[in-house]
Amino acid sequence: MKRITSVGVVLLAALVLGSCGGNSTLDDTEAAVYITVEIEEYNPDIDICAYLFSGVDVVIETMNVVSTGKAPGVPLGSSQDVRLLRWVITPERNDGGTSASPQAIFDQGILVPAGGATDLENWRVYPVEYLNEEPLAYLLPENGGIDPETANRNIRQRLVLQMFGETVSGKSVASIPQSIQFNFFCGSP
Numbered sequence: 001m002k003r004i005t006s007v008g009v010v011l012l013a014a015l016v017l018g019s020c021g022g023n024s025t026l027d028d029t030e031a032a033v034y035i036t037v038e039i040e041e042y043n044p045d046i047d048i049c050a051y052l053f054s055g056v057d058v059v060i061e062t063m064n065v066v067s068t069g070k071a072p073g074v075p076l077g078s079s080q081d082v083r084l085l086r087w088v089i090t091p092e093r094n095d096g097g098t099s100a101s102p103q104a105i106f107d108q109g110i111l112v113p114a115g116g117a118t119d120l121e122n123w124r125v126y127p128v129e130y131l132n133e134e135p136l137a138y139l140l141p142e143n144g145g146i147d148p149e150t151a152n153r154n155i156r157q158r159l160v161l162q163m164f165g166e167t168v169s170g171k172s173v174a175s176i177p178q179s180i181q182f183n184f185f186c187g188s189p
Contacts, residue, residue, distance in 0.1 A: 031167045032071065033080050033114055035175035038064040042180065048131040048139060049186040058126035060180070065110065065163070066117045080114035082173050084165035089125055094181070095156035097149035099135045101126075114167075125159060125180065139186045154185040 040062035051058065065084065069076050087108055091101040104126055112118045132140070135155055138147050147155050159182060163175040 031080065031082070031171035031173045032074070033067045033069055033076065033082060033167065033173065035082060035084070035112065035163060035165075035173055036066045036068065037161060037163065037175055037178040038066060039178065039180060040064060044180075044182050046131075046182055046184045047186065048136055048184055049141075051128050051131055052140075055128055057124035057128050058131075058182075059122045059124050060120070061122060063120050063123065064117050065112050065120065065175070067112045067114055069115055076114035078114065079167065079169040081168045082112040082114070082165055083168065084108060084110040084112060084163045084173075084175075086164045087125075088162050088164070090160045090162075091126075091157045092160060092179075093135075093156070094158050095150055095152065095154075097135060097147060097155060099149065100157060101136055102130055102133055104130060108163075110163075110165075125161060131184070136184050139184065141186065145186060154183055156181070156183050158182070 039060060042060045042062075046058055067080075067082055069080075085107065087106040089104040089106075091103070093100050106124070110118055110120070130136075135147060135149070137143055139145055139153065139155060146153055158179040160177050160179050161175075162177045165173050167173060
């Protein structure tokens with residue numbers, strides 16, 4: 001009986017200690033800073049026929065990438081500047097459909113000063129050639145112009161943007177994922 005009680009006490013202590021640990025996504029990287037993305041200006045309505053005709057990638061007109069110290073009041077040096085090396089865009093349907101566009105990965109080179117921000121203009125977030133892939137390809141006239149999952153002439157997706165890189169001192173950094181809402185159609189919405 002004593003053995004069962006002591007095992008129970010140990011398991012209870014482990015459970016309590018485990019629940020006291022933080023579950024903040026800010027602690028998921030080893031750097032002293034975390035990165036957020038602030039979307040300032042973009043066009044959420046994407047006419048895929050016009051984009052495919054022009055060959056232009058989907059862009060965000062204005063966004064800010066902000067570096068913030070994890071410990072408020074602790075001074076940050078240039079060794080905590082962040083070099084963002086890769087962007088990952090993961091589309092997710094938010095219109096009742098289940099099939100989403102393919103994930104896009106961009107290798108970039110952006111420097112964000114520790115405790116500061118970098119302003120970006122006209123940065124691509126989705127390649128034009130992916131607009132010709134399912135499920136968006138269903139919206140093209142030659143494919144019927146209707147999404148077979150929702151029977152709509154448009155597809156609403158959020159593109160989840162996450163950036164990855166490292167500080168100048170070599171510590172890994174991943175931005176907090178940022179959802180960007182888009183409405184894809186061909187011709188008039």
